[in-house]
Structure formats: C-alpha cells, structure tokens
Amino acid sequence: MGEIVAMISPHSEASNVSLLINAIVLYGNVIGRNAYFVAEKDRHFTNLFAVQVGASSKARKGSSLGQIVSLFTEIDTYWSQRCRQSGLSSGEGLIWAVRDPIEKICAKKPDGKGGETIYETEVVDFGVADKRLLVIESEFASTLKVLDREGNTLSAVIRQAWDSGNLHILTKNTPAKATDAHISILGHITQAELARRLDNTEAGNGFANRILWLCTQRSKVLPEGGSPDPAALDYLAGRLKEATAFGKSPREIKRDEGAREVWLKVYGKLSEGKPGLIGAVTARGEAQVMRLASVYALMDMSPMIRREHLWAALALWDYCESSAKFIFGDALGDPIADTILRSLSAAGDNGLTRTDIASLFHRHQSAGKIDKALQQLESIGRARRSYLTTEGRSAEKWWII
Numbered sequence: 001m002g003e004i005v006a007m008i009s010p011h012s013e014a015s016n017v018s019l020l021i022n023a024i025v026l027y028g029n030v031i032g033r034n035a036y037f038v039a040e041k042d043r044h045f046t047n048l049f050a051v052q053v054g055a056s057s058k059a060r061k062g063s064s065l066g067q068i069v070s071l072f073t074e075i076d077t078y079w080s081q082r083c084r085q086s087g088l089s090s091g092e093g094l095i096w097a098v099r100d101p102i103e104k105i106c107a108k109k110p111d112g113k114g115g116e117t118i119y120e121t122e123v124v125d126f127g128v129a130d131k132r133l134l135v136i137e138s139e140f141a142s143t144l145k146v147l148d149r150e151g152n153t154l155s156a157v158i159r160q161a162w163d164s165g166n167l168h169i170l171t172k173n174t175p176a177k178a179t180d181a182h183i184s185i186l187g188h189i190t191q192a193e194l195a196r197r198l199d200n201t202e203a204g205n206g207f208a209n210r211i212l213w214l215c216t217q218r219s220k221v222l223p224e225g226g227s228p229d230p231a232a233l234d235y236l237a238g239r240l241k242e243a244t245a246f247g248k249s250p251r252e253i254k255r256d257e258g259a260r261e262v263w264l265k266v267y268g269k270l271s272e273g274k275p276g277l278i279g280a281v282t283a284r285g286e287a288q289v290m291r292l293a294s295v296y297a298l299m300d301m302s303p304m305i306r307r308e309h310l311w312a313a314l315a316l317w318d319y320c321e322s323s324a325k326f327i328f329g330d331a332l333g334d335p336i337a338d339t340i341l342r343s344l345s346a347a348g349d350n351g352l353t354r355t356d357i358a359s360l361f362h363r364h365q366s367a368g369k370i371d372k373a374l375q376q377l378e379s380i381g382r383a384r385r386s387y388l389t390t391e392g393r394s395a396e397k398w399w400i401i
Contacts (some may be wrong), residue, residue, distance in 0.1 A: 011226025091153030
C-alpha cells in the first residue's frame with residue numbers, strides 16, 4: 001500500500017490518505033468474497049465502505065481515484081465492468097446489480113390444449129455471475145438525501161451488504177435477492193453537506209458506523225497535472241497482480257502471536273462506547289480495524305495478520321476516528337439535546353432556567369422530551385443542574401460543563 005501511495009503521490013493533487021483509502025477499498029473489492037476473518041461466529045470479508053469528506057469541492061477527493069483504478073483494471077480487466085459511477089438510489093437497484101437468478105413457476109398443458117396442468121420452474125433471469133461491485137458516489141450527499149425518503153430501502157440493504165452480503169427486501173413485488181454479494185462503496189462529500197444530511201436516525205441505526213469517514217484536502221497544486229513513470233507503474237502492476245492472486249484464494253485469516261499481543265492491549269479502548277453522534281459513527285471500531293488489517297496482510301501476501309499489519313490498520317482507524325470527531329464535533333445526534341447544549345454553551349456562566357430552555361423550542365416540545373434530553377446531557381457529563389431558592393418554590397437552573 002505504501003509503495004502505491006509513494007509512487008502516485010508526487011503526481012496527484014490528492015492527499016496521501018485519499019490515495020491510501022482508495023487503494024485499500026479497491027483491493028478489498030477486486031479480490032472478491034474469498035479471504036475472511038471470524039469475529040465470534042460472524043465472517044468478515046474485505047469489502048469496505050469509505051467516504052472522503054472535504055472542506056469544499058476543491059479537496060481533490062475524486063482526483064485520487066483515476067490512476068489507482070487504472071492499476072487495478074490492468075490486472076483484472078473484467079473487474080472494471082463491476083465498477084459503477086453512482087447508483088445508490090434504492091435498495092432494489094443495488095440488489096439488482098448483484099442479483100441471483102430469478103425463477104418463476106409456470107403452468108403448462110402437456111398437449112397444449114386440455115388435460116392435467118403441469119407446473120414447471122423456469123429461469124426468467126440468469127442473474128449476475130460476478131458478485132463483486134464497487135459503487136463510486138462522487139455526490140454522496142445525494143445518497144444521504146435518498147435515505148430521507150419515506151419507505152426507501154437503501155439504508156437497510158447497504159447494512160446487509162456490509163454485514164453478510166445476503167440482500168433481500170421483504171416486499172411482495174420485489175422478487176430479486178442476492179446471495180454472497182461483495183459490495184464496496186467509495187463516496188465523496190463536503191463537510192457542510194454531511195452535517196446537513198446525516199441525521200440522528202441514520203447514525204443511530206448503524207448505517208454511519210459501517211462507513212470509514214476520512215477528512216481530506218488538496219495536497220499540492222499541479223497546473224499541468226501529473227504523470228508517474230510508466231516503467232515504475234508496470235513494476236507496481238506486476239506486484240499488485242501477484243498480491244491480487246494471493247488475495248483471491250479462499251482462506252480464514254487469523255492474527256499471529258505478535259498481532260494477538262497488540263490486539264489484547266488495544267481491544268478495550270476500541271470496543272468501549274462513546275457518547276453522542278461520535279459514538280454512533282465509530283461504534284464498529286473493532287470490526288473495521290480487523291477488515292483493514294486483513295487487507296494489509298493479504299496485500300503483503302501473508303496468510304496471517306502480523307503485528308505490522310495491525311499497527312497499520314490501527315493508525316488508519318485513528319485517522320478515521322479523529323476525522324469523525326472533527327466532522328461531527330460535540331453533536332449528540334438528538335436535535336433537542338444538541339439545541340440545549342449549544343444554548344448552554346452560549347449562556348456561559350449565566351446558565352439557563354427550565355423556563356429559558358422551554359422557550360428555546362417555542363413551547364413546541366413536550367416537557368418529557370426536554371427532561372429526557374437534559375438527563376442525557378447530565379449522564380454524559382456535559383451539563384449540570386442546581387436548584388435556586390426563590391420566594392416561592394425552588395427554581396431549576398442548568399449550566400454547561
């Protein structure tokens with residue numbers, strides 16, 4: 001992975017982390033549903049979802065992809081047909097791109113006229129043989145907008161794609177399903193769009209924590225573009241072809257003793273929950289790290305995850321976690337609690353009474369919902385309350401911590 005980034009970086013305006021995550025996601029997809037690691041009883045394959053977040057459209061999030069795609073296309077020309085620019089508009093559409101054969105029971109008369117009816121199963125659609133699919137969403141904000149539509153099944157199907165690869169929708173008019181699909185997603189979005197589009201529901205239902213969120217920015221200015229040395233690219237393609245062939249061999253990947261020692265030290269921190277929206281979007285840290293470590297090991301043509309593979313995965317996850325903190329800040333994912341928190345911060349030492357807090361919502365939120373939000377803020381140590389003695393009953397007042 002480092003060699004790919006080092007070769008292309010001087011000739012691209014994209015950041016190194018953009019080049020790196022693109023190479024990781026592409027390799028994890030091109031090798032297909034073969035190598036895996038086991039966590040408890042779940043098999044985790046190498047398909048990953050990653051979204052690059054820039055301060056603006058000038059972050060060169062997309063320019064990091066072309067040269068890396070061409071490398072992988074050179075070693076597996078058929079795979080390029082499994083790359084789709086956009087397409088995340090519905091769950092049904094995503095299933096259709098990797099669908100199983102569709103059969104239909106047909107009634108027939110043996111003599112074509114009368115007699116006893118015979119029922120036979122016919123294949124009406126042969127489905128898709130190659131279950132690999134890489135979806136590139138240059139406008140990931142559009143995908144998030146789709147998720148808001150009532151009845152849209154995209155979020156559920158994307159979660160199925162990350163979890164098991166077995167995709168289905170429980171509706172009578174949707175016969176298509178997919179088994180053992182190997183779907184990867186690369187998305188690009190600006191920070192402002194992400195803050196506007198990702199609501200607490202999609203964060204809380206596990207959609208967001210199946211995605212690696214990475215902050216990116218323009219690394220350099222190349223007015224005339226860049227052109228890596230063709231001989232060096234040929235050498236890299238040869239190495240990549242070997243690593244891809246190795247990764248396509250079905251096997252269970254395990255940690256060796258050195259990696260196991262590291263894992264025992266970091267697992268507690270990785271698996272502990274965090275409050276608020278940041279906790280919701282980073283809740284699958286353990287699984288994400290092991291998927292990344294598996295890719296690093298396979299790319300290194302190692303049947304075992306060694307210490308260096310795990311450290312590399314942990315370093316990239318640390319970047320993703322830091323990105324999520326920067327992107328989502330102190331947001332809790334609860335609109336009521338977030339409104340109260342911002343207002344308490346603005347009030348400073350003056351604090352806010354319960355009457356002040358109720359006024360924030362123009363009396364449009366119930367006392368019960370406000371109570372629940374205040375209790376959440378208090379339980380995670382973000383706000384404190386006290387009771388002030390007045391001529392009548394005591395007054396409740398709240399401050400930011």
